[in-house]
Amino acid sequence: MNIRIGNGYDIHQLGPDRPLILGGVNIPHELGLVGHSDADVLTHAIMDAMLGALSLGDIGHYFPPSDPQWKGADSLKLLHEVNGLLLDRGWQVVNIDSVVVAERPKLKPHLSAMGDRLSTILNLPRDRVSIKATTNEKLGPVGREEAIAAYAVTLLQQT
Numbered sequence: 112m113n114i115r116i117g118n119g120y121d122i123h124q125l126g127p128d129r130p131l132i133l134g135g136v137n138i139p140h141e142l143g144l145v146g147h148s149d150a151d152v153l154t155h156a157i158m159d160a161m162l163g164a165l166s167l168g169d170i171g172h173y174f175p176p177s178d179p180q181w182k183g184a185d186s187l188k189l190l191h192e193v194n195g196l197l198l199d200r201g202w203q204v205v206n207i208d209s210v211v212v213a214e215r216p217k218l219k220p221h222l223s224a225m226g227d228r229l230s231t232i233l234n235l236p237r238d239r240v241s242i243k244a245t246t247n248e249k250l251g252p253v254g255r256e257e258a259i260a261a262y263a264v265t266l267l268q269q270t
């Protein structure tokens with residue numbers, strides 16, 4: 112078998128005095144995501160999908176939130192490392208599909224820049240990285256603007 116599929120999910124709380132970084136893009140908003148790293152929930156979901164495809168665990172295993180080394184970490188750098196783990200094992204990403212669930216702000220104007228950044232880090236053709244946005248129809252913590260969540264699916268192939 113020379114293809115594998117993986118899925119990832121993450122959610123981070125919204126809070127004051129934090130940047131809102133999604134897919135490596137800094138998005139103007141009165142609230143940002145709270146976390147040990149930069150809390151880039153989209154990039155975290157994508158990394159977990161990549162690791163999951165090879166049964167390699169999750170990002171917390173490689174970058175423990177208890178380790179000060181990862182405090183404020185740029186999640187794009189972590190993504191580069193995770194991609195390296197795959198490449199070292201003889202696997203590469205074929206494509207990624209993802210969705211960010213956020214009540215606000217409007218993400219549509221920023222989706223293209225997110226895809227540009229992620230595809231560049233992963234050295235993928237731009238059309239292999241899909242990012243979508245949806246609201247949670249005002250339901251639950253995401254709907255109350257207490258959090259933003261993200262889901263990702265990826266396909267890997269052997270190099």
Ligand SMILES: Nc1ccn([C@@H]2O[C@H](COP(=O)(O)O)[C@@H](O)[C@H]2O)c(=O)n1
Pocket residue numbers: 212213214215216217218219220243244245246247248
């Ligand atoms: N934070 C968001 C959420 C959604 N969008 C875009 O709005 C459209 C409608 O979203 P629904 O949740 O009402 O289905 C959808 O096409 C999203 O692209 C957005 O830009 N930012």
Ligand SMILES: C[C@@]1(CO)OP(=O)(O)OP(=O)(O)OC[C@H]1O
Pocket residue numbers: 121145146147148149150151155170171172173174175176177181182184
């Ligand atoms: C990214 C890491 C890095 O310590 O921390 P957080 O930003 O807290 O993110 P989370 O998805 O809760 O946990 C994964 C961690 O690896």
